Amino acid sequence: MSIEIVFAIVVAVVVITIAATVFKRATGFMASMMWGMFPVYGALLPAGGGLVALLGALGLIALIVRTRTKATPIGLGILLLALAFGVGVVVREWIDPPSQTGAVGIQLVVSILAAGLLAYVGTAVEWKAGFAFGLLPGGLTLTVAEVIRVLSGGVIHAQEAAFGVNPIVLAQYAGIAAMVPIYQVARRAWSWWNIIFALVAITGVVATASRGPLLGVAAAVMYLIVRGDGHSAGGWKRFQRLIVMVVASAFVLVSVVLLRVDIGGWFRLDDSDRNASTRVDGWTASWSTIESNWVFGAGPGRYANSDYGANLSLPDYPHNIWLETWSEFGILLVVIAVAIVVMSWRTASGIGTSFIVFGVIAFGLSGSLLSSLVFWISIGLAVSTSAHGRLSLSDSSDATSPYVKES
Secondary structure: OOHHHHHHHHHHHHHHHHHHHHHOOOHEEEHHHHOHHHHHHHHHHOHEEEEEEEHHHHHHHHHHHHHOOOOOOOOOOHHHHHHHHHHHHHHHHOOOOOOOOOHHHHHHHHHHHHHHHHHHHHHOOOOOOOOHHHHHHHHHHHHHHHHHHHHHOOOOOOOHHHHHHHHHHHHHHHHHHHHHHHHHHOOOOOOOOHHHHHHHHHHHHHHHHHHHHHHHHHHHHHHHHOOOOOOOOOOOHHHHHHHHHHHHHHHHHHHHOOOOOHHHHOOOOOOOOOHHHHHHHHHHHHHHHHOOOOOOOOOOOOOOOOOHHHHOOOOOOOOOOHHHHHHHHHHHHHHHHHHHHHHHHHHHOOHHHHHHHHHHHHHHHHOOOOHHHHHHHHHHHHHHHHOOOOOOOOOOOOOOOOOOOOO
């Protein structure tokens, strides 16, 4: 048994014990925990088994929550649109099956359903019953395991990171684990010291050298800083926040220079692995496909100049779900995807939209429809913050620590 598995088991025992003793009802915790730990148990189960287990568990927990809470609005229109998006991909793959890449439609639909169920539970329990806390252990476990692997001499941004998880996917989970305490502290539901969890999770994102999720977290945090409390957007307080952001950025930059941190080497800015250049080439090739097939797309997998990426020495997908959707499946599904984001933005609480910022940026720079579970989860989490109302940074409602018993 590897040290990673032993570590995961210890974390699971400790976290479940905390949840069982601290929270009066741990249904929220169990739901979010099932999603957060998905990469760990998913890697141990047969192919596809992890996603089935996730969907089944979330479905059961959602039924339990439904019997214990009043009827909860869940953004049914958003869920139906998302399912229409997934079914559209399935139908297109059935009509025009890809010959060189695997089908993504069924996995996409299951991911959307799982995100919808998690959003329902989060909305119903109002992020209580351990829901917010349960979003942390998965990303933090992956973070610690990846940091240990890298410090032990492991290759940065290896094909397989800790637990055999793709480094980009690992960074996406760590990114959500970073966003949760930032959101909770911003709405004053958690004490300020919980930002420590966010810093640990960001360490995991950095350890993978995955630029998309890191930029997603950075963009979401800057959005929160600039957005502020929604009441002094154009005044002195906004100027103060911008000054703080500039000073903090300058401090980080000076520290990096003084400590002689090899940022370029760590994030592969020299592009010795051609990761960045092939990604740009993929974006260019997908746009070329859009120009010639903007209505219906070139078909599943054929984003690169209406051909498969492998035939042009490019990745199997363009690392941008928006370009991937348009170039392969046409403009209708792109319009549906944009509508989902817009409706989710209008449904989320004021600062809950930061989860959408993270998802849109992260999956605009890396990832694919096949691995888009975290994108749909970020949308679902944003929608579930509607339970908090149109909150701003000045609101002080629900000011409890994650370790205080919740009703």
